[in-house]
Amino acid sequence: MPADPTAAAPGPRARVGIDVGGTFTDFVLAVPGERSAPLHHKEPSTPGDPARAVADGLAAVLDRAGLRPTDLAAVTHGTTIGLNAIIQRRGARIALVVTEGYRDILEIGRSRMPSSFDLHAAKEEPLVPRDRIVEIPARLGPDGRPVRVPDDRELARVAEELRATDAEAAAVLVLHGHTDPAFEAEVTRRLAALVPELPLTSSAAIWPEVREFERALVTCLNVYIQPLMRRYFDRLEALLDGLGVTAPVYIAASNGGSLSLRSAAERPIETVLSGPAAGVTAATRLGRAAGISRLVTFDMGGTSSDIAVAVDGEPEFATHTTIGGLPLILPVVAVNAIGAGGGSVVRADTYGALKVGPSSAGADPGPVAYGRGGTRPTVTDCYLHTGVIDPATFLGGRMTLDAPAAARALGLVGDELGFATDDPGAAADRAADGALRVATAGMAVELQKTLAGRGLDPAEFTLVPFGGAGPTHAAVLAEEVGIREIVVPHAAATFCALGAVGADLRRDFARSLRRDLDDTTVAALRDILAGLEERARTWLAEQGPETAPPVLTVAADMSYTGQAYELRVELSGEPTLAALTEAFHQEHERLYGFRDATAAVRLGTARLAISAAGPDLATVPAEATADGPPPAPVGHRTVLLAGDRVTADVHRRDALRTGHTLAGPAVIEQDDTTVLVPPDWSATVDPLGNLRLRHS
Template sequence: MQTPRYRIGIDVGGTFTDFVLADLTGARLSFYKEPSVPPDPSLAVERGLAALVAQQGIDPATIELIVHGTTIGLNAIIQRRGARIALVVSKGNRDVLEIARLRMPSSYDFTEPREQPLVERDLVFEVSARMRADGSIDTPLDAGEVDDLIGKIAEAKVDAVAIMLLNSYRSAALEIELAERLRAGLPALLVSESAVIWPEVREYERCLVGALNGYIQPLKSSYFDKLASRVAGLGIAAPIYITANNGGTLSLDTARARPINTILSGPAAGVVASLAVGKAAGTGQLITFDMGGTSADISVCRAGRLEFTTTTHVGDFPLIMPVVNVSAIGAGGGSILWLDKQGLLKVGPVSAGADPGPVCYGRGGTVPTVTDCYVALGIVDPTRFLGGRMTLDRDAALGALAKIAEPLGLSGPDAAVGAAEAGIRVASAKMATEITKLLAEAGVDPRQFSLVAYGGAGPTHANYLAEDAGLTSVLVPMAPGTFCALGAVLADIRRDYVRTARLMVSRDGGEGWAEVQRHLAELAEEARAWIANEGDLVGEHGFVVSFNIRYPGQAYEIEIVLDEETRRTLDPQKLLDLFHAEHERLYGFAEPDSAVQTSTIRLAVIGKVAAVALPDAPLRKAQSTGIRKVRHKGQWLDAQVYERATIGPDEVVAGPAVIDQPDTTILVLPNWTARADRLGTLRLTRN
């Protein structure tokens, strides 16, 4: 008999740390949730791993891989609690972070203060070294100047340093030479070279990439070391990989050196899992909806592919590296209901977090949250939360909601319940507005898309959101509360590379096309060298190439993405045809006789790992276990109650209904129906 092999996916959230155990034979998926420990997230990982292994009765030696996502770096940037960092720039560039893009925070409020630079100005040091625009060295390093710089950095007592020399995106040689001298003089110092992390034109954005990498590197390195030690202490010798911003994974060594690649990893993993569920359900037109305790993360996927962006923001700072295009809204299960100065009801972005959490948790919370609304409206059964592991206090939730009911003009015995309904409507409106905007930008019809709902609160809120956003279909996976952890298990290994290449390309190619081919060859060679060292689990690898292209004289580019087959047979005529077609789709016209100008070439290497098969759901008959009173549109409805585990493939549940499972509660509104597919995924559709 073959020895079973397992993979474990982990996603650390603000309230819970989620685990998925995947049997590589496809026989089963096992799920577990452990309360997070914000001061030491690795402790929750250790506790959860120990409990999961014991619960499933598996030998730690049969675990072949652990894939882990975390928001530690993201939270450190947003909360400004990263390392004390210095920045080294070419002379004349000391104000690069201060000047930024010369834009005001608000076009309408001249009093709004600018964001604080990531590096204090007295920790920005200048050197004479600089590159020319063609990549040659204009001014080499001065040994005496470097020795003086080492002394100043040592005196500043910083934890890390970032380097950004002018024009170094053309060649990283000068930055690398300076970094090596700094490491030799200050062996304990962590150094990030901007042209090594992300060599793309635009000094401010490239400087931020290097600075952000250094800002979180000490914190993340310390966490990774602690994580590896705790996992080894459990007798688990499996390699640990970290989920990345681009929907892939990275080895622990790569993540230590490039923590900037992992700051948005959690939301990206959920989108990866959504594509797998959508494929099994027969649709690739998806809107992913991850509603946790703090926020709701939304992404649009077309034709079963991840959508990327290079214009996202991390806190106050732009990030030009490719990340899965996820928009975050400050409306999660723990988001607080409050009244502004005009007496209008608002939801979020402030969250009650894990401690004290919603009022109904009974941990000292006094301000009502979205979760308190679910409990007050009868959607969530206080005695069955987390499968009965935690009892909620409905009376406390109603008491907190009553405090905001009176200012809203609500009175009578159901005033608190009315406030809960109002809170749900406001939260839904915020989310529906974001979805409508994203779909409008993509130029697509919302009726063609299915909402994939996951996270602890996603399935509870999904039907409300679908109605407000004009959607006609909702998909709820089997274990939505641990869905991002499942995405971690399903992800391949991936890393992105970039070259700035301002080249003119015509149908006959010309000199510009020769340069394009040279850049592609160099990127592929660099990517192959990296993927060869990412571990024994990597199988075959392939490339995805994208170009930023515009017509000569245009201010903005269009991204053209090539799959592996198109890349292999690419010629200048095919590239131009793809650009003209996309330009016409987006703007309604094209100039097919015109040459085009490239600005950026990106290449992603994808190392395949053995696929994890999603198991079929067992055949079971759905039977109601009772009635639950649920408030909807001012009326108390008799909702049928079901256990999710009893709903097998092709079983149908008609709304109003509530479906309970250990990690979430699914609401099916009147005039909606839920049907399970072969994986057990519920598809909610309008009658």
């Protein structure tokens, strides 16, 4: 990167994307419009004070770029702090205020067993215990008319009970509150005046969608992580101010966009899946630049592997997902966990079967080969033992791995599985090879289910792997599911940070109606959409200076009356009864092959999303076009693949140029990851600097 990439134009222009992980915090610095390559940096994470690694890494990346803190135009930060707090149940002590008669709403939930086949499976512990749930005499009817309005005496009693819970924050849920958010907001305001020391949040202000249990839960989750997130954001702001950073700070959101630090502090629940979503955003941008319209992203980290599907250059979205065993009804990029990560533990179960995960060695102590006290072998130990990764060049040589220790640990697993032979290394070989096959098979089944459920053919898709282990495992997984092309980004291990750099500003809004479709409902829909649009434009104006022109996307959840599930229907133009009805019939027919023109149609939830495009990160060509054959391999090594030993050429990624093509078996090493090219595959550097792997 040039010493001063902003020299061509005055004023702050550089932008930084940040992704905080358990082991490393990743940084990408880019200058919109510049055709120089983004600068990538990895800083060791500081779990005890995550903001410290952000500040230290930002100072380091600015120093490497020859920039001052005032040269930054924006900083966009993805974080898993909220997600980890939910998973580990280490959020704030919170309370819930709920309509009388619904104190058990979190205990009862949807009355579903965790597993229909396991009578001993325990339910997930409720986020708020029953002794911190306070009932209030406030209630709306399904039509939005007040049924109970609390008087001052009743509110005083609720306030006293709230104080007795010793909570740090509380959520307020009124039955049918989605029908009239203003009613629930007024109840919350009156109650807050009596307990000014306790932050209260109205459920309808967070997400006014039907289904009381899910709305209660999303509001509780928001207040559960809000104190922790606000402390983190305050700490982050203080450290960045200390560096002299004057640029606005944005937080990556679960919907693939971003929002201001203030919005994130008010609604931290919208950031819990920001890391995976940012990676999908970067992958779809790469796909558009490379002319790939149908792709599957494959993010393989230390604990798990996630996939997302993009068709026509846009990622798929979901309005229902699960985090930490709890349902979340906010719109998010549809990312599905499909299997093990590099730190997933390899073991023999009580029945003598080989298992991979779900437990993980994490970053500390990590895989056995890290030499930090780990005793249980992991997928990374398997890569090392089978020869896919080199103990001397891991992370560009910054970390030397202990191959003999990994072999001993895998040998013990092999002995438990009955693989012991006269050859001391055979048990370890079979355990490592078998573990990689088991991990691949599990991933393949989940990926095939995901694609089949959408009626999609794997052969029509390109796999885009990222994360530290994604490029290492990509070809093996692709071969298993029938994907014949892979595009490996140049800096795959910092890909989520790259997605954060160019993220759009985006927020979703919703309001449930739950009415049969007629002229009155259509009129109500128009009014609701007008209100949502006004809120959306106000929100965008508050996000910061110089936003791009807004783009509004409108949809509605609809069903035939009596159906249990609704379909998302994209809307365009002025809503009319005929247009809405026909749009739903067409979507139902597309998915299920028929329409029922005689059935009544029901309108469930109106949805509106507003976005403002992020910076235009110019496509960066490779350093030079090849003027001859690829360089000679820097070495050769034996790799164990699917039970067979093959001799693979070893190449350095930074020695390859546009047009260079390598035939497998080969291993391509770069500082942040290792790319495996099996037999019958080839790898070519494309004009954008990506590695394109193709099956012959």
